[in-house]
Amino acid sequence: MAAVQDDATDEMLMVRYQRGERKAFVELVRRHNRPIYNFVLRQLRVPSVAEDVTQDVFMRLVQNAAEFKHEARFSTWLYAIARNLCIDQLRKLSHRRHPSLDQPSAEHSDGPLLGETVADPNPQASAERSALSTEVRSSIVKAVDSLPDDQREVFLLREVANLPFRDIAEITGAGENTVKSRMRYALDRLKEALSDFEEYARALR
Amino acid sequence: MDCEKFDRIVLDLLYDELDELTTAAAKRHMEHCARCRAIGSGLRATREVGALPLVEPPEGMELRILQAEEQAAQLLPIGKRLGRGLSLLAGYAMRPQVSMAAVLMLVIGSSLFFLRAQPGDREHVLVTERGVPESDNESVTVLPKKADAPEPARASRPVPSPRAEEVAPRRDRAPEAKLEAAPAAAPNEYAPAPRAEAPRGGAALGIAADDKELEGNSEPSTDSDASYDAAMAAYRDGRYSEAQRRFDEIASLGGPHAANAALYGAQALRRVSGCPTAAPRFEEVHSRYPGSVGSDAAWQAADCYRSLGDLPRARQTYEQLTSDPSYKTRAKEAIAELDQRVADQELAARRAAAAATAPAAPAAAAKGKPAAASAPAKPAASSK
Numbered sequence: 148m149a150a151v152q153d154d155a156t157d158e159m160l161m162v163r164y165q166r167g168e169r170k171a172f173v174e175l176v177r178r179h180n181r182p183i184y185n186f187v188l189r190q191l192r193v194p195s196v197a198e199d200v201t202q203d204v205f206m207r208l209v210q211n212a213a214e215f216k217h218e219a220r221f222s223t224w225l226y227a228i229a230r231n232l233c234i235d236q237l238r239k240l241s242h243r244r245h246p247s248l249d250q251p252s253a254e255h256s257d258g259p260l261l262g263e264t265v266a267d268p269n270p271q272a273s274a275e276r277s278a279l280s281t282e283v284r285s286s287i288v289k290a291v292d293s294l295p296d297d298q299r300e301v302f303l304l305r306e307v308a309n310l311p312f313r314d315i316a317e318i319t320g321a322g323e324n325t326v327k328s329r330m331r332y333a334l335d336r337l338k339e340a341l342s343d344f345e346e347y348a349r350a351l352r
Numbered sequence: 353m354d355c356e357k358f359d360r361i362v363l364d365l366l367y368d369e370l371d372e373l374t375t376a377a378a379k380r381h382m383e384h385c386a387r388c389r390a391i392g393s394g395l396r397a398t399r400e401v402g403a404l405p406l407v408e409p410p411e412g413m414e415l416r417i418l419q420a421e422e423q424a425a426q427l428l429p430i431g432k433r434l435g436r437g438l439s440l441l442a443g444y445a446m447r448p449q450v451s452m453a454a455v456l457m458l459v460i461g462s463s464l465f466f467l468r469a470q471p472g473d474r475e476h477v478l479v480t481e482r483g484v485p486e487s488d489n490e491s492v493t494v495l496p497k498k499a500d501a502p503e504p505a506r507a508s509r510p511v512p513s514p515r516a517e518e519v520a521p522r523r524d525r526a527p528e529a530k531l532e533a534a535p536a537a538a539p540n541e542y543a544p545a546p547r548a549e550a551p552r553g554g555a556a557l558g559i560a561a562d563d564k565e566l567e568g569n570s571e572p573s574t575d576s577d578a579s580y581d582a583a584m585a586a587y588r589d590g591r592y593s594e595a596q597r598r599f600d601e602i603a604s605l606g607g608p609h610a611a612n613a614a615l616y617g618a619q620a621l622r623r624v625s626g627c628p629t630a631a632p633r634f635e636e637v638h639s640r641y642p643g644s645v646g647s648d649a650a651w652q653a654a655d656c657y658r659s660l661g662d663l664p665r666a667r668q669t670y671e672q673l674t675s676d677p678s679y680k681t682r683a684k685e686a687i688a689e690l691d692q693r694v695a696d697q698e699l700a701a702r703r704a705a706a707a708a709t710a711p712a713a714p715a716a717a718a719k720g721k722p723a724a725a726s727a728p729a730k731p732a733a734s735s736k
Contacts (some may be wrong), residue, residue, distance in 0.1 A: 169425075176417050186408040197411050203415045209424045286404050291404060306404050312370055327363045338398040 157221035162185055165212050168225055176205060177221070186307050189291060189299065190233040191240070200236055204229045223314040228302060281325040283341065290340030294333050301326050353381040358388045366395050504671045537680040576602065580609040587620055596620035611637075618649060627656035635669075654686065663690055 155163075155171075157178070163171035173234045188197035215224060234347055291299060297319075304315045312330070316323040358381055364370045365378050382389040583598030601619030603610045614637045622630030634653035640647045650673055657666035667690050673683035 162479070169421075173418060173419060176421075177416055180414050180417065181406060181409055185404075185406045188407055189404075194407075194410065198413055201409065201413065202417050202420060206420055206424055209421050287402050287404060290402075303404075305367065306399075307406070311367075312363070324360075330363055334395055337402050337588050338394060341398065341402050 153167070158217055161212070161221050162217070166216070172209070175208075175221075178217050179225060180205070182307050182309075183225065186226065187233055190308070192243055192292065193240075196236060196240075200229070200232050202251050203232055207232070219317070220310075220314060222308060223310060223318060224311060226308050227318045230304075264335055286340050286343075287337065290337045293334075293340075294336055295317055297321075298329045298333040298336070300331040302337075305330055353377045355385060355388055356383075358382075358385070359391075362388075362392060363394065365392065366399060379659060465573075481553045491667060498576055540560065576605075576609060583616065587616055592620040592623035596624060609640040610644070614641060615645050615649050619652065622652070622656065627660050631656035631660065644678065647679050651679060651682075654683075658686075658690065667688060 155174075157175065160175050163173065180204045182200060184197055184201045187200045187204070188194060189201065191197050208225065215221070222284040228236065291302060294302060300319065301315055304310045304318065305312070309320070312323050312349075313324050319326065321329075358378060359700055361370060361374065365375060368375075370378065378392075382553075384394050430616060436574060477654060484694040506522070579602055583595050586592075586598060588594035596617050599613040600618060602613035603617055618630055618637050621633050631653050634649045634656060637649035638644070638653060641649070650669055654666045656667035657663075657669060670683040670686045670690070673679040677682075
């Protein structure tokens, strides 16, 4: 079996996986498990649930691999699956109160707060992001979490999944201009949330 | 570009989804419009500074996903598995390398049909040459001494009779007959009479003899006719020794009478010395002079062999004559007669053997009668 090349596109890897090349699936998981998990986590806000849903996303990929027709981008198809699973999960969670960022995480009642967990997962991961203070990161996360669902969804698909507006419109079923308006509102809310910080304000000038 | 249009494209500009021309127009507009410049720089700063921090997935999640995939693949329906297998095979078959390999194999396979064994893989090659080889005499007679000599090459052949030129029928002659007649000379039946290989007589070798023959052929010599007539006169008068000597001399010198002289010489020898000596001479004449003279000599040789009791050889010579139209009927009759004679001899031999072994006449068998009865019949014909 041929080795998976790093410069192979997602669509090429999907073709190989459709032929039964399991290494291609491994490469797809390696590339997409982190952004999918973050997308799901920002939507559902519960890490354990986000992990299960992320696993379900890739299982849906396995089950429906033969149905992928290569008419759309692979990432568009994968995030459409993730979005649908998130909607299903939100319906299940709608019966109970959304967990607050100020409450302890589900598994460990005496552990770190959810806001702290998502705000500072790995302080040494990125030099660029390490320059921001924990407080700023927490403000960003709070600002994103406080966005309306439709705006947060568009913001996450654009920033986390790095999908173009046209594909986001296709996934959400909204018009491209509507998607751009939602994104514009989300960015304005984020700008307002960060304007309280003097350092950020200087960067904005 | 105006501010209204800039507001519509500002997000595309922020995420680099514009073409180059529109991007350049938007940047030019931002240089002159403070409002749009502030909007653009503010959105860019918000995006750069306020990038959402990504959370690392829980440890072991990737491994669990792969394990779940492995289990799910095993639970796939057989139809989907076969489909994947076929898709995998089709994917390999459609690769350019496979296609080129298939074309290469096709080219090689088709070229095998055009390959043939190369010459030289055998150590020995047997070549059979057909045709009449040129003789040395012909090379000499290319330049006739007299301008009016008609066809010198053909004239140089000592043809005893017109029938001697019937070369084609002679090609069917059995080669062993020629070897028996003149094994040392190994004469070519198609070539002219090789005087240099004449077994007897004072034949001269070389150009001198050829020149003499040429003179005799191109201008019929009265001397040779006289010699031939004298030899014939001696033969008719019963002076066979003299006749043989004269005929041998004429035959050794060649000329138009050489063939007949050789034949009469052999017949004279038979009169003088009998068949044991004359039979090889007839064979020699037969092999040296194709045509009617040779056939006559063969007939005489067969008659000698029959008279000597050498029936197999006689039969063999008769069989050679069956290819000559003038002797065909007679030769077949002679062969039938010989076969009958052989059958009679075998029957007599069996009867004698039966009589010798019979218990009723042991005494008679012991007195030597069977020796005469079992002996082969003596040839009735005289050797002279």
